[in-house]
Amino acid sequence: MSLRIAEIFGPTIQGEGALIGEPTVFVRAGGCDYRCSWCDSLHAVDSSHRHSWASMSPEAVWNEVLRLSEGEPLTISLSGGNPAIQDFGPLIARGRAAGYRFACETQGSVARSWFAELDTLVLSPKPPSSGETVDWDAFAKCVSAGSAARQTVVKIVIFDEIDYQWAKQAHALHAHLPLYLQPGNPEVDPETPVDLQALAARLEWLTERAMGDRWFTPRILPQLHVLIWGNKRGV
Numbered sequence: 001m002s003l004r005i006a007e008i009f010g011p012t013i014q015g016e017g018a019l020i021g022e023p024t025v026f027v028r029a030g031g032c033d034y035r036c037s038w039c040d041s042l043h044a045v046d047s048s049h050r051h052s053w054a055s056m057s058p059e060a061v062w063n064e065v066l067r068l069s070e071g072e073p074l075t076i077s078l079s080g081g082n083p084a085i086q087d088f089g090p091l092i093a094r095g096r097a098a099g100y101r102f103a104c105e106t107q108g109s110v111a112r113s114w115f116a117e118l119d120t121l122v123l124s125p126k127p128p129s130s131g132e133t134v135d136w137d138a139f140a141k142c143v144s145a146g147s148a149a150r151q152t153v154v155k156i157v158i159f160d161e162i163d164y165q166w167a168k169q170a171h172a173l174h175a176h177l178p179l180y181l182q183p184g185n186p187e188v189d190p191e192t193p194v195d196l197q198a199l200a201a202r203l204e205w206l207t208e209r210a211m212g213d214r215w216f217t218p219r220i221l222p223q224l225h226v227l228i229w230g231n232k233r234g235v
């Protein structure tokens with residue numbers, strides 16, 4: 001059994017959501033069942049990039065994580081693409097036995113039994129601006145599959161007022177799960193510098209929108225790695 005891997009990088013800090021600031025090695029899976037209009041990781045999604053993905057055994061992925069972390073346990077974040085379309089169970093078992101912790105970022109379209117072995121399951125349902133439509137039955141299956149994980153959280157990207165209103169409704173469907181909101185980054189080309197002022201203005205709008213609404217449920221965060229490194233890959 002082998003895994004399609006777009007990149008393995010770190011250690012760096014987790015830039016988003018519940019684990020923001022946490023030292024992390026990222027394992028980015030190749031392939032996704034979605035095509036979000038604003039995806040910042042198209043190199044792990046679009047099949048035109050397939051030639052750059054590696055076919056690796058769980059043991060080979062583990063050896064690369066060991067090399068990058070020099071054997072010092074930290075959090076391994078499984079992202080992508082959608083990591084849930086592959087079987088990361090053997091890698092998680094290997095890493096946990098060595099004292100590493102696991103997080104996984106997925107949109108919540110495919111449930112996996114290995115969600116139960118995670119420390120943190122991040123479910124990121126996609127708002128209307130993405131052009132995708134959430135299958136809420138599949139999403140609920142992901143929540144169930146993750147119920148044995150140490151924590152499950154929801155993270156929603158917000159581009160506009162329609163996304164904001166959608167996030168309120170989405171939250172109501174799984175109101176017991178901690179909620180994180182992050183403003184969308186409209187510029188995802190790694191060659192184009194990000195406009196930090198424009199990103200700050202999006203964060204300001206989102207913050208003032210929620211505070212003005214007296215919606216005190218979500219934590220609102222920027223993408224920390226984008227503030228530091230822009231759209232550079234592998235950080």
Ligand SMILES: C[S@@+](CC[C@H](N)C(=O)[O-])C[C@H]1O[C@@H](n2cnc3c(N)ncnc32)[C@H](O)[C@@H]1O
Nearest residue numbers: 038039040041080081082105106107124184185
């Ligand atoms: C690239 S995705 C990979 C994991 C999974 N496919 C998912 O979407 O959750 C990782 C995170 O980046 C977020 N993201 C992707 N493009 C973004 C953008 N342009 N601005 C802000 N967040 C973005 C996604 O919503 C998701 O929470």
Ligand SMILES: Nc1nc2[nH]cc(C(=O)O)c2c(=O)[nH]1
Nearest residue numbers: 012013014015016079225235
């Ligand atoms: N530093 C850093 N934090 C991240 N949080 C989520 C990421 C992702 O693309 O899944 C990501 C990433 O690519 N880099």
Ligand code: SF4
Nearest residue numbers: 032034035036039081
């Ligand atoms: S689900 Fe995630 S990886 Fe897939 S296209 Fe959307 S943002 Fe990109």
Ligand SMILES: [Mg+2]
Nearest residue numbers: 040041079223
């Ligand atoms: Mg990213």
